Amino acid sequence: MSEHAPRVAVIGGGQLARMMAQPAVALGVPLRLLAEAEGVSAAQVIGDHEVGDYRDLDALRRITEGCAAVTFDHEHVPTEHLHALEEDGLAVRPGPEALVHAQDKIVMREAMSRLGAPQPRWAEVATHADVEAFGLPCVLKVSRGGYDGKGVWVVRTADDIDEPLAAAGRTGVRLLAEELVDFSRELSALVARAPSGQAAAYPVAASLQVDGVCNEVIAPAPDLAPELAARAQQLALRIAGELGVTGILAVELFEARDAAGETVVLVNELAMRPHNTGHWTQDGAVTSQFENHLRAVLDLPLGSPEPRATWSVMVNILGGDNPDVGRLYDGYPHALARDPKLRVHLYGKGLRPGRKVGHVNVYGEDLEDCLERARHAAAWFRGDLGNHSE
Numbered sequence: 001m002s003e004h005a006p007r008v009a010v011i012g013g014g015q016l017a018r019m020m021a022q023p024a025v026a027l028g029v030p031l032r033l034l035a036e037a038e039g040v041s042a043a044q045v046i047g048d049h050e051v052g053d054y055r056d057l058d059a060l061r062r063i064t065e066g067c068a069a070v071t072f073d074h075e076h077v078p079t080e081h082l083h084a085l086e087e088d089g090l091a092v093r094p095g096p097e098a099l100v101h102a103q104d105k106i107v108m109r110e111a112m113s114r115l116g117a118p119q120p121r122w123a124e125v126a127t128h129a130d131v132e133a134f135g136l137p138c139v140l141k142v143s144r145g146g147y148d149g150k151g152v153w154v155v156r157t158a159d160d161i162d163e164p165l166a167a168a169g170r171t172g173v174r175l176l177a178e179e180l181v182d183f184s185r186e187l188s189a190l191v192a193r194a195p196s197g198q199a200a201a202y203p204v205a206a207s208l209q210v211d212g213v214c215n216e217v218i219a220p221a222p223d224l225a226p227e228l229a230a231r232a233q234q235l236a237l238r239i240a241g242e243l244g245v246t247g248i249l250a251v252e253l254f255e256a257r258d259a260a261g262e263t264v265v266l267v268n269e270l271a272m273r274p275h276n277t278g279h280w281t282q283d284g285a286v287t288s289q290f291e292n293h294l295r296a297v298l299d300l301p302l303g304s305p306e307p308r309a310t311w312s313v314m315v316n317i318l319g320g321d322n323p324d325v326g327r328l329y330d331g332y333p334h335a336l337a338r339d340p341k342l343r344v345h346l347y348g349k350g351l352r353p354g355r356k357v358g359h360v361n362v363y364g365e366d367l368e369d370c371l372e373r374a375r376h377a378a379a380w381f382r383g384d385l386g387n388h389s390e
């Protein structure tokens, strides 16, 4: 069989890999997936997949054989395996030197210090005394392996220190302390960067987290001073360039006030893959983050990150507590009839409370209207407005 385009391997079968498949189809680029289990989100839509463990170098080698490049749904592939794949001659995108900054928060903080990027005061800590010396209140984080707020503790009194220390001890990961930032909101500066050095910056978005999980995103961030937005975009572009990122880089930022009362942005963390704060781009931007990620992975020219409308709103659909909600599909008749401009993205995942199972996008000229429509639809799918299958 002759191939019409280079094949790209994707490691990890979550919704991000699933959403990469859409632009891959449009671009005529075949994907091959290493899935953690049969039937996971991306395995439902990428026919060419195998089940295997991303920590197993042999499985990684098997899946990437004959592929022009490999990219990722998550950041957990061991760095040494990425080096081994590179040594085999495979284009690993993003490469291990860049990706480690999204895997290890201490490595990331050290790099931000080196680049002079604005960030919370921080220190590596190993003992009770280290944390007390750093000063309370503070935030303790495991350097590796945390996600969605797991592995992050707000420490207000000396009694709160034991649990994070014990958790880090159990898993053998390093711990860092950060100043507890009194932020006004969380922002995300999303950029795509190709190996050629070409880069594209999306409008800076505001994200609302609930219990450590991203719930709602507005792009562009309302009332963000143009000068601060430009500074955040330039910061993200500089980080992408200095760290040699290929693909999407999301720089998660805190908007806060400095000692002089000036509004500033501080780097919270980096993600090197399509990111929840960029899902709005699927419908609200000329080129989605998923397409620009793929283009970057293949070193193709990037597409325009320009928005299609003044406002875009994304609201996540989380599994709810309503036991009567059976299939998300049953939410369609009302949701689609109420709002013909609603864009729905479901991930084919089972409903569990708090689990991200889909999202809706709305774009338009009136922010309040976009918010109302997107929130209503997400709440409806979730079952918060009653049992939608009746």
Ligand code: ADP
Residues within 6 Å of the ligand: 120, 139, 141, 146, 147, 148, 149, 150, 151, 152, 178, 179, 180, 181, 182, 186, 209, 212, 252, 268, 269
């Ligand atoms: P994860 O890797 O789980 O996403 P983060 O480092 O992004 O972890 O932290 C999760 C959430 O905890 C953040 O979105 C933010 O709301 C809060 N948080 C993290 N660091 C700080 C900090 N230094 N000060 C205040 N809040 C923080």
